[in-house]
Amino acid sequence: MIDYSKYLNSSIQSLRPSGIRKFFDIANEMDHVISLSIGEPDFQTPWHIRDEGIRSLEKGRTWYSPNRGFADLLQEISNYYKRRFSLTYEPTTQALVTVGGSEAIDLAFRSLVEKGDEVIIPQPAFVCYNPLCIMAGGVPVNINTRNEDNFRLRACDLEAAITPKTKMLVLPFPNNPTGAIMERKDLEEIAEVVKRHDLIVLSDEIYCELTYGDRNHVSIASIDGMYDRTIVINGFSKSYAMTGWRLGYALGPAPIISEMTKLHQYGIMSAPTTAQYAAIEALKNGDRDVNHMRDEYDMRRRLVVDSFNDMGLTCFEPLGAFYVFPCIKSTGLTSEEFCTRLIMEKHVAVVPGNAFGDCGEGFVRVSYSYSLNHLKAALERIREFLGELKNGD
Amino acid sequence: MTKLLKLLSENSNFSISELAAMLGEPEEAVKAQIKEYENKGIIRGYQAIINCDYLDDSFVEALIELKVTPKKETGFDEIAEMCMAFDEVESVYLMAGVYDLALIVRGQTMQDIAMFVAKKLSTIEGVLSTGTHFIMRRYKDRGLNLTEFGSDKDERSLIL
Numbered sequence: 001m002i003d004y005s006k007y008l009n010s011s012i013q014s015l016r017p018s019g020i021r022k023f024f025d026i027a028n029e030m031d032h033v034i035s036l037s038i039g040e041p042d043f044q045t046p047w048h049i050r051d052e053g054i055r056s057l058e059k060g061r062t063w064y065s066p067n068r069g070f071a072d073l074l075q076e077i078s079n080y081y082k083r084r085f086s087l088t089y090e091p092t093t094q095a096l097v098t099v100g101g102s103e104a105i106d107l108a109f110r111s112l113v114e115k116g117d118e119v120i121i122p123q124p125a126f127v128c129y130n131p132l133c134i135m136a137g138g139v140p141v142n143i144n145t146r147n148e149d150n151f152r153l154r155a156c157d158l159e160a161a162i163t164p165k166t167k168m169l170v171l172p173f174p175n176n177p178t179g180a181i182m183e184r185k186d187l188e189e190i191a192e193v194v195k196r197h198d199l200i201v202l203s204d205e206i207y208c209e210l211t212y213g214d215r216n217h218v219s220i221a222s223i224d225g226m227y228d229r230t231i232v233i234n235g236f237s238k239s240y241a242m243t244g245w246r247l248g249y250a251l252g253p254a255p256i257i258s259e260m261t262k263l264h265q266y267g268i269m270s271a272p273t274t275a276q277y278a279a280i281e282a283l284k285n286g287d288r289d290v291n292h293m294r295d296e297y298d299m300r301r302r303l304v305v306d307s308f309n310d311m312g313l314t315c316f317e318p319l320g321a322f323y324v325f326p327c328i329k330s331t332g333l334t335s336e337e338f339c340t341r342l343i344m345e346k347h348v349a350v351v352p353g354n355a356f357g358d359c360g361e362g363f364v365r366v367s368y369s370y371s372l373n374h375l376k377a378a379l380e381r382i383r384e385f386l387g388e389l390k391n392g393d
Numbered sequence: 394m395t396k397l398l399k400l401l402s403e404n405s406n407f408s409i410s411e412l413a414a415m416l417g418e419p420e421e422a423v424k425a426q427i428k429e430y431e432n433k434g435i436i437r438g439y440q441a442i443i444n445c446d447y448l449d450d451s452f453v454e455a456l457i458e459l460k461v462t463p464k465k466e467t468g469f470d471e472i473a474e475m476c477m478a479f480d481e482v483e484s485v486y487l488m489a490g491v492y493d494l495a496l497i498v499r500g501q502t503m504q505d506i507a508m509f510v511a512k513k514l515s516t517i518e519g520v521l522s523t524g525t526h527f528i529m530r531r532y533k534d535r536g537l538n539l540t541e542f543g544s545d546k547d548e549r550s551l552i553l
Contacts, residue, residue: 024551038549299396299415306414373404376411 015131019355023339027349034378035349036366039176039323041241043296045278046289049240053278061277065270068261069097069249073276076283077249084208085219087227093254096261097271101206101235101248106132107260108202108231108250109168113138117167122153123357124325125172126204133170141166144359147327150316151180155189162193168200171220174207177356177365178325179301179318181211184218191223200256201230206248207321209239209290212298215319221251228253236275238321239290240282245275297322300368300375307379308366311386322369325353329362331389338364345388346381397426398435403536405439444539446531452499454483455506457514458524459494469493472519481509492524503527 005013020037027033044050068074074091081087089095098104105128113119115137121129123142130140143161145151158169171190173182182190194201201220208217221230235248250260264270282289301318308315308326315326328338335352343349351367353360368375396416400407409427413420430436445451461472469487476485476496484497496514500506506525515523531539 020551035547038547038551040549042547042549299400302417303411303415306410310410372400372407372415376404376407 011134015134018127020127020351023343023349023351026343027347030343030347033343033347033349034374034381036368036370036375036378037349037351038367038369040243040369041238041293041322042369042371043241043293045240045242045245046282046286048285049242049278049282049289052281053245053274056274056277061273063273065097065273065276067265067270068092068095069271070276070280073097073280073283076280077251080283081219081232081251085217085222087219087221087232087251089251090254094251094257096250096257096264097276098235098248098250098264099268099271100237100246101204101233102128103264103268104233104235104248104250104260105129105202105204106136107263108233108256109133109136109138110263111256111259112168112200114167116165118163118165119168119170120158120161120166120199121170122157122172124151124175124177124353124360124363125170125356126176127356129170129172138168139165142357142359144357145175145178145180146359147316147363151175151178151325152182152186153190155193158190158193162197162199166197166199168202169194171201171203173204174211174217174320176207176321177323177351177353177360179321179323181215181320182218182220183215184223187218187220187223191220191226194229195225199229201226202233203230204233206233206235207238208234210294210297210322211320212294212301213317213319217320231256236279236282240279240286241289241293242275242278242282245272245278247271247275247279297368300370300372303372304366304368304375304379307383311383313386322367324366324368325360325363326366327363331386333389335361335364341389342382342385346385348378348381348385397423398430401427401436442535442537444531446539452501453503453506454497454499454528455503455510456526456528457496457498457510458488458492458526459496459514460521460523461493462519462521463493464519472517475517476514479509479513481506481513 024037027035074095077095078089078091081089109132113136117138118141119133119138120141120143122145133140141161143157145153203220205219211217219232221227221232231250231252233250236242304324305315305317312330313326313328315324318324331338335354339350339352351365353363353365400412409420409424413423463469464471473485473494476482481498481500482496483499486495488495498506498509500509510523510525514520533539
């Protein structure tokens with residue numbers, strides 16, 4: 001028997017597998033499970049967008065695209081950021097089309113992080129930042145956001161975590177798993193600290209179209225003095241329900257994008273061609289779909305937040321993404337215990353908050369990317385579960 | 394259609410407090426609005442959608458086309474009204490196209506429906522001809538998938 005561990009890279013071996021999986025795997029083996037654990041839109045890609053992908057195949061457009069992405073798509077991405085967030089990016093030098101937002105995150109880390117550089121990553125957050133930072137040779141420094149701050153990042157917490165080795169700040173808002181957003185004044189405070197300490201910001205704006213309560217997403221790149229030190233990550237997965245097409249992009253200062261493009265060129269070559277044709281249509285004619293889906297999510301969000309608060313699992317009002325992050329401390333259970341018992345006793349799957357960082361302990365992530373009827377049924381079961389917990393069953 | 398009507402038309406089982414939460418309005422306002430819809434006849438009723446394939450004591454339904462001669466004074470309304478009066482008739486629609494009225498008729502057996510058409514419908518004055526189409530299977534009804542297959546299954550997988 002070969003001992004492969006001596007061949008395998010020690011950094012990758014030390015990475016833990018994602019903690020979201022466990023409950024999904026249990027759920028998969030059970031009958032009549034109602035899952036609230038999936039983190040992607042339940043909508044199908046709007047038909048006119050799919051149709052453009054199909055049409056490109058019918059026309060035989062099956063070759064590689066240029067490394068950076070098709071010029072038309074880069075132009076549309078640039079137009080979109082101008083139209084929605086008043087930011088100007090030169091399509092030929094400041095934009096790069098990637099295989100999902102996640103590739104862009106990976107490229108950004110690998111292009112900027114030097115061995116031993118510290119990267120500040122607020123938690124709870126999506127599970128990819130820490131591992132990708134480590135694999136780039138960086139040292140992730142996690143800082144906690146708090147329920148009492150509505151899980152927004154506070155400038156004082158950022159300030160406290162900065163050392164001479166700090167190079168970068170990851171800004172994952174609207175946030176998975178908390179649903180928190182950052183408003184302009186929050187970002188202005190963060191920007192002050194970033195500028196004072198000469199940091200680069202990686203702003204993951206993949207949920208930018210999913211904000212509620214008349215609060216439009218604000219990109220930190222639009223805050224005074226931040227444009228030159230921000231890499232914006234975005235993509236089509238969440239806004240246009242295009243997860244399976246695997247298409248994202250990065251926008252930022254030309255010298256950074258140029259290095260990221262080098263890595264992309266050698267490692268990936270170019271993003272999927274069919275997906276790019278579909279994405280051009282999405283950006284050109286997809287605003288109505290985005291608004292429709294946002295309205296639907298908003299209705300679900302209100303139902304879920306209201307129900308959890310009514311059940312006594314307090315939950316701040318999340319203003320972004322499609323997650324709520326209720327506090328389960330009142331049950332006396334840990335996040336893992338809560339999720340295990342909920343799935344075993346009521347066949348409802350949610351994700352323990354600590355899967356997104358230790359500070360998520362005492363919370364669970366509930367996705368409302370499900371139909372209203374599905375949510376209603378799941379919430380009824382959770383209510384029963386809490387009732388039985390209280391009666392000591 | 395208002396958001397409230399849309400929600401109720403999708404699922405009339407939502408409680409007042411759920412509707413209020415989803416719409417971001419006070420419960421009292423939602424309650425009053427529903428009362429108003431009911432009083433004005435905008436909301437006509439609340440019914441369960443039943444998948445009859447699961448029932449032992451099933452029934453048969455047919456779509457009946459009627460060609461009729463409209464009456465001078467009342468047009469199609471008088472004949473439509475006569476059709477509506479039968480308990481066997483579930484729905485009556487005035488159609489544009491090759492025939493005039495479409496009826497959904499329900500009976501215990503195909504024979505029941507055949508006899509009903511022959512004796513009750515075709516004998517109505519002004520009815521020129523009938524055509525009977527039996528419904529074999531319901532795949533989708535009022536927006537709901539009634540089958541085991543199709544789009545209701547969650548095909549998403551958890552990736553992280």
